Amino acid sequence: MDKSNGTPFLELRDVNKTFNLSSGEVTALEHVSLTISKGELVALVGPSGSGKTTLLNIIGSLDRPSRGEVLLEGVRIDGLSEEDLVHFRREKFSFIFQDAKPLRMLNVLENTLLPFNFFKPKNRNGNIKDEGIEVIKSLGLGHRIYHMPSQLSGGEIQRVAIARALITHPAMILADEPTANLDRGNRLFVIDTFRKLSKEKGIAIVFSTHDLEIANRADRIVHLKDGVFLKDEPITCTPCSG
């Protein structure tokens, strides 16, 4: 719950999602209800095809539910037009995708500042380039600021994605399998960075993973199977070590 006024930051009410495929109708999510507060780190866990990515997409307004409601700070967003959603997402959300590599023609700093090619940063006092450099340094990439993506390792590429997600000061970060294909050191770095951001900056972070060691470092684990909630368990021994 948002401690300021008791309204959850994000709320899903009885959300259903079905896809019409050539092979027939497929139910990806069924009767899913969920609330996420500011500063909360939530892990979505489940086997492949359980609906993790679909749920993340609906939370981030990248997709619309077939039935049910999505509310952000008490306001329904599932009915907004595509144009309104673009503006809405710019202000509230950042996304980290497993497959979304940085743009190859831009260096690390340019990739970090990529969102500001499309909209102007709001409520910033300092120079946006300096802030970008600070974010990159805070993620341990100080020596890579002007390097091109082809010169980076997999872990470094994922850190660039996190830097790009942070530069817009989002209220919520949605990450789809952010630690897949990373070695253990980088996996732990990513999840610890998420923890730090959620606790220090109050950013709500929802990520999907197959990795229970990573999931156990979240505040909550939401278990999904075949589009249905199995359980929503808080983690008490944070961070639980694997």
Next chain:
Amino acid sequence: MELIVLAIKDIFRRKGKSLYLLIAIVIPVAILSTILLTFDNADSSLSTLASKFGFTLIVQPKNVRVDKISQIGVNTQEYIPEVVIADIQKIVQDTIRNPKDKVITVVRFYHEEDILIGKAKISSVVAGIDFKTELEAKPSWKLTGGGWPKSDREAVLGGTYASSRKVSLHDTVTIGGSEFRVTGILQNYNSSEDYMVFAPFTEVQKLFNKAGFVSVINIQNVSLDKDKGLLQTAVNNINKNIPNIMALSPQQFSTMKYTLLKKSLKFLMAIVVATIAVSIFSIFNIVTSVLYSRVKEIGLLKSVGASRSQLLTIFLSEYLTIGLLGGMIGYPLGLIMTYLLDSFLLKLGAGVNVNILYVLVALLVGVFCSFIASFYPTYRLSKIKITESFRTQWEG
């Protein structure tokens, strides 16, 4: 960083594909530029020839076809009766309606004859001319030596004629059994006049028993020179009112000469249209292939806040920049091709001139091809949802 900068950076990242696109645009632009410039050069060549000839209006016997403007009336047994000269002058005066505007009428009588030079018989074109009127109309006519004839039995030789036959000043040539003393030798003007023998008009008429007939009537008038519409009216009125003659302007004559070239140009323009169509098809395929390989990138750009219109701006900027570049390269390539075509094949000799209008046409065609071919795939891909872009296996 601006969206355009993103677009340009991407052009350099995809050097190979960008080069293919560039070639697909440069080829039709270069071909189009070559044809336009060749056409332009043909036109300016016609004007040069016409102005070099020095007359506004030519009247020749009807149904006589010649290849060169300066050969009108030569090599033909057809003649015009002298009585029509007054009628022609009246029609011209009535058309220009300005008595102060001088109309110079230059008549010539041509006859091909074996001329005796020493003991050698040489087939020659003898031009009977009135030297005084001729010089009034063509003050640029100059002699390399000697002077203009002052008596009936004096002649002037074309420069090439004199040098090739080794005839000198004061030599005697026998035309139709009568001897003529050479008083002057003309400068060469790179025309058929360089190969002629010029003698007094009435003498030549008499020698060949054609008193009262002329081969060609040339009219020179400033008003008609300046006003193409007026000139056309005069030409039409002469053709309409005087039988068995054909009046035409040097420009018209030259245009007739280049009719075949113009027909070829039409055919070549059809090739250009076909080339542009092939180019658009090729660009469409390349752009589609490139964009499908960039679907995840599109998803990423949308996820960081790019709107559809911004994506369209980025992608279309890329392709329009390549189109513009294609125009910029295609035009100078067209200039080179025009030069080579003129030097080795057409030999119009008007030179290759940069035409600002055609530069703009080249740039527009480059941009047009690029836009037409890239808009649909760009528009379609910009509509893709972020979720689809990461879910589907898109490979170009």
